[in-house]
Every structure is written in structure tokens, then in C-alpha cells.
Amino acid sequence: MTDRYASFVQSAAGRALVKRLGLPDPPRLRRHRPGDPLLAGPALVGAATGGRLAEPITKILAAAGVELADPAAAADWAGGAPAQPARSHGDTQQRYGALLFDATGITDSAELRQLYDFFHPQARAVLPSGRVIVLGTPPQECPTPREATAQRALEGLVRSIGKEFGRGTTAQLVYVTRTGSDAATGPALPADTATSLESTVRFLLSGRSAYVSGQVIRVGGGAASAPADWDRPLDGQVVLVTGAARGIGAALAKVLARDGAQVVALDIPAAGDALAAVANDIGGTAVQLDLTAPDAPTRLAEHLASRHGRVDVVVHNAGITRDKTLGRMDADRWDQVIDVNLSSQERINDVLLERELIPAGGRVISVSSIAGIAGNRGQTNYATSKAGVIGLVDSLAPALRERGISVNAVAPGFIETRLTARIPLVVREAGRRMNSLAQGGLPVDVAETIGWLAWPASGAVSGNVVRVCGQSLLGA
Missing domain, CATH: 3.40.50.720 (NAD(P)-binding Rossmann-like Domain)
Incomplete structure (x- = not known):
């Protein structure tokens, strides 16, 4: 069934009318086509101090062929340092296909400020049909009430970003199990969880998730196997x-x-x-x-x-x-x-x-x-x-x-x-x-x-x- 209003909005006359009257402005969504890259631009990755998922996420993005933001931009968030506004190269502002933030290091409500420090400067730097992913720890797995409170607060942030950033941008919260962490050796991500985190990130970044936004997804506690070819992940099934x-x-x-x-x-x-x-x-x-x-x-x-x-x-x-x-x-x-x-x-x-x-x-x-x-x-x-x-x-x-x-x-x-x-x-x-x-x-x-x-x-x-x-x- 054709959405005639959405088609009209894409025309010159429609654009002018929508802007003048403040009418709903449905964007043209980026949907999956075989052979397309996951993103239309680079990804900027940030992490709260003490986060446990920034390294796995960076490896997932590299394996998926996602371009990471320039080293200077990435360095802004090494160790939780405040992010800088989107950079300008001549007359062109740095734009991102996705913003990903590892919030697993947030253990207290006061530390939620790190989310503001990361997202505030980049709020207008996301490309159309961009992606926002926040990674957290399931509140029920948190060792203290304060950490559980802070991790539950992430849901409000993500759902609000999904409503604010516009232009087809989607926002998701992915809670990743803490199971497998060892205080003596540092946090470890079980192999099955790492595989399913990769499948989830690939899906959420791609055009496959065009109409999915404001969701809370829980990863952990199951058997998973990576496909030989991510373009045919159901071969033999x-x-x-x-x-x-x-x-x-x-x-x-x-x-x-x-x-x-x-x-x-x-x-x-x-x-x-x-x-x-x-x-x-x-x-x-x-x-x-x-x-x-x-x-x-x-x-x-x-x-x-x-x-x-x-x-x-x-x-x-x-x-x-x-x-x-x-x-x-x-x-x-x-x-x-x-x-x-x-x-x-x-x-x-x-x-x-x-x-x-x-x-x-x-x-x-x-x-x-x-x-x-x-x-x-x-x-x-x-x-x-x-x-x-x-x-x-x-x-x-x-x-x-x-x-x-x-x-x-x-x-x-x-x-x-x-x-x-x-x-x-x-x-x-x-x-x-x-x-x-x-x-x-x-x-x-x-x-x-x-x-x-x-x-x-x-x-x-x-x-x-x-x-x-x-x-x-x-x-x-």
C-alpha cells in the first residue's frame, strides 16, 4: 500500500509545505540491500570510565568493515574523557553514521553525566538514517542498588534520543550479561555472548533495522555460532x-x-x-x-x-x-x-x-x-x-x-x-x-x-x- 503523504513530502512542494506548517516529516529510511555497507559513514565509539565493552565493540566494528571515526575523535573518549564537538574539515563538518557508547562502567547516578558529555556535542552530527547504540549491564546483575538504578536510567536516555535525533535515526539499548567476569583476571565476555553481541550490533547498524527504534535488547545466556558468511547467516538451516x-x-x-x-x-x-x-x-x-x-x-x-x-x-x-x-x-x-x-x-x-x-x-x-x-x-x-x-x-x-x-x-x-x-x-x-x-x-x-x-x-x-x-x- 502506498503512503501518498510520505511520497508528497519528498517533493519540492511537499518539503516547503511541511516546513511552513510544521506537519509530520517522514524521512526516507535506509533499508537493507545485499552488498550495502552497514553504515553510510564512520562510527564514533565512546565509553564510560571502567566500561567493559568498548574493546569488543571496536573489534566487532572492524570485523564488519565499519570505518571508525578519526583517531583524534576516538581519543577524546579514551578513558572517559569528555567528547569534543563534531569537527570541521574546511567547510565540511564531521558526520557519523553511528554513535556507540559503552555505559557499563557507570555505577552511580552522578556518573550518568558521562552520557551527556558524549552525546550532547554529537547530537547534530549523525547522518540521516544514522544509528545510536548504548551498551549497558542488566540491572538485575548489578552488585549494588546504585549501579542498578543508573543502568535502568539508560532506557530513558535511549528512548528520548530515538524521538529527538530525527531524520530516520534509530536508538537502541543493549544490555549485555556480566556472566563470565572474573574479578581476578578482569571482565571476560563469554564466546557465545560475544557472537550474539556481534550479530545484534550488525543488525542494529544495518538497514535491516530501519523500523526498529527505542528498544531494549538483552544479550547473554545461550549457545551461538558465527556464520561462515554474514551475508548468508542461515545457510543450512x-x-x-x-x-x-x-x-x-x-x-x-x-x-x-x-x-x-x-x-x-x-x-x-x-x-x-x-x-x-x-x-x-x-x-x-x-x-x-x-x-x-x-x-x-x-x-x-x-x-x-x-x-x-x-x-x-x-x-x-x-x-x-x-x-x-x-x-x-x-x-x-x-x-x-x-x-x-x-x-x-x-x-x-x-x-x-x-x-x-x-x-x-x-x-x-x-x-x-x-x-x-x-x-x-x-x-x-x-x-x-x-x-x-x-x-x-x-x-x-x-x-x-x-x-x-x-x-x-x-x-x-x-x-x-x-x-x-x-x-x-x-x-x-x-x-x-x-x-x-x-x-x-x-x-x-x-x-x-x-x-x-x-x-x-x-x-x-x-x-x-x-x-x-x-x-x-x-x-x-
Whole structure:
């Protein structure tokens, strides 16, 4: 679906009108294209005094081919020294594709000043579609209440930067586990955590994360393996995608296949023609199956076992809406939505896990919604099911971690699909503009985020619910 307002804003007349009237100004987002560099400009890395992640981050950036800011700029933050304003070279001001700050050394609220000293001089020096990443320690792992308080404060900083910097810039907070630190030898980053930190940083810096902003991502506590080729991080993986015939599911199948996966695309028999077209386009296989049928989990398990012997990644994307206010909703509408959106996921997980078809290193990824976080009028059934998906992630993550399997969810906001095209114009425009990027997302934005969570390198990313909503004001 075309966003005509966003297209108009890019024209000369539109630019003039937006500036004169102060209208929403949706930027042109940088999305992933194979072969593109991660960033359009150099990255500036800073660290609080005593931070433990500046060195690993610098190595990750170098391995990813990211240009680091000039040595003089980097030296400003060696040991936590105050940053200098963006430099000028002749008439050209130094600009950055990304700002990264290691805040793990902050142990007291007074030390939060180091964040101001780093970001204040650079606030206007970030290129369009730039990236801001702050690295911290999970508050629950902090040894003192003061350090936990300071680390929790990072969330407010990041979410505010996501709303302030503009021009398509996104901002994220990545909490990295302290597990593996040894007081006698200094901080050590476990290999699995280091690998998943790299996969997370690569995703967040790239155009894959164009519509992800203001998120808190936790890294640590899982098995991860780096790919031989970061351009094909899913090589050799068998991936099941439910609801694959259209919209987000079709985009998912395409992105996962592009990244090297062998995709098993599943949808209901009524969508058979569209499903076959998707599977044929990506060289995958199609499975027509109604997930609410009593024997559906068993039939699916038998198909996966006979054809592939396993399934490395399960993506629960199938979902429906049956909207009515609760007082006007009949029982069938309630039951159908809960069964498709939530209960079918539980039944499939139970069978696949019981038969050990998801091996160590496997992934379970569910599609939730911001409706499950914020609620939505006329969607009590849908919001309940999507909140339940978040509960599924919370409850399964600790148990499956022992089996080397990660569990995560994505929660899309306003995504341009055939379903949102049916929304009344005024409501549709509000949905598009009420986020930090002032526009709706695309199905590919959800697909890219799920792709990152599916990578073998992301195994230490588990128990997360990542919103793909452009930092929507709903549920913020």
C-alpha cells in the first residue's frame, strides 16, 4: 500500500509545505540491500570510565568493515574523557553514521553525566538514517542498588534520543550479561555472548533495522555460532514459517531464503495457490494445513521428520483478527482468535519439543503485536492472544535455555499490509504518523527482525520481545 503523504513530502512542494506548517516529516529510511555497507559513514565509539565493552565493540566494528571515526575523535573518549564537538574539515563538518557508547562502567547516578558529555556535542552530527547504540549491564546483575538504578536510567536516555535525533535515526539499548567476569583476571565476555553481541550490533547498524527504534535488547545466556558468511547467516538451516501465503509471512519466507535458509512455508488450504507461488519463488516447500485441526501438530511433526529430520527455526506468524468490542463479541470470535494466535503455537511447540525435532541451537520466534502491549479498542480477543504470546516467550525462555534453544517474539506496530489498507483513512493516518519515524513500516521490516533472531549467531539473544513499530507512541 502506498503512503501518498510520505511520497508528497519528498517533493519540492511537499518539503516547503511541511516546513511552513510544521506537519509530520517522514524521512526516507535506509533499508537493507545485499552488498550495502552497514553504515553510510564512520562510527564514533565512546565509553564510560571502567566500561567493559568498548574493546569488543571496536573489534566487532572492524570485523564488519565499519570505518571508525578519526583517531583524534576516538581519543577524546579514551578513558572517559569528555567528547569534543563534531569537527570541521574546511567547510565540511564531521558526520557519523553511528554513535556507540559503552555505559557499563557507570555505577552511580552522578556518573550518568558521562552520557551527556558524549552525546550532547554529537547530537547534530549523525547522518540521516544514522544509528545510536548504548551498551549497558542488566540491572538485575548489578552488585549494588546504585549501579542498578543508573543502568535502568539508560532506557530513558535511549528512548528520548530515538524521538529527538530525527531524520530516520534509530536508538537502541543493549544490555549485555556480566556472566563470565572474573574479578581476578578482569571482565571476560563469554564466546557465545560475544557472537550474539556481534550479530545484534550488525543488525542494529544495518538497514535491516530501519523500523526498529527505542528498544531494549538483552544479550547473554545461550549457545551461538558465527556464520561462515554474514551475508548468508542461515545457510543450512531448515525454517518453518506459518501464515506464509501473504503479507508479513510472504516477506518472511523471501528474507529467510535470501539469507540461505531452506524454508517450509505453511498456510491454510484456502490459501494454497498463493502459498505455492511463494514457495516456488524462493525454492522452498509448501505445506497446506489448518493449524486449528486436532491432528495438525502431529501431522506437521511427521512431515518435518520425514522430509527434513528436524526444524532449526520455528516462526509462528499465522494470525487472524475478528474485531468487535467485548460487549458485542460472540463467543466464536473470541475462540477463533485465541486458538489460531496463541493456543496453536503452544500445541505445535509441545509436539515439536517432545519429539526433539527442534535441536540444540534451535529457535522459536513468535509474532506478537503492540496491541498485546498497549491493548486496542475493539480487539480484546486479539490483544489477549498477543499478550499471551509475550507470556509464552517469558515462560519458555528459561526452560529452553537449558536445551540450547532460544525463544523470542517480535511485536509489529502499524505495518503497511492489505489489512491496514482497510482501516478508515483518519485512523490509518494516525497509525502511520504516531511514531518517531512518522510513517508505517513494511512487511520486510518485520521479516528482517525475525531473520536476525533466527540467525545461529543470535543464540544468546533469548526472552526478548522486540517491537517493530518505529518507536510507536502506543504502549510506550
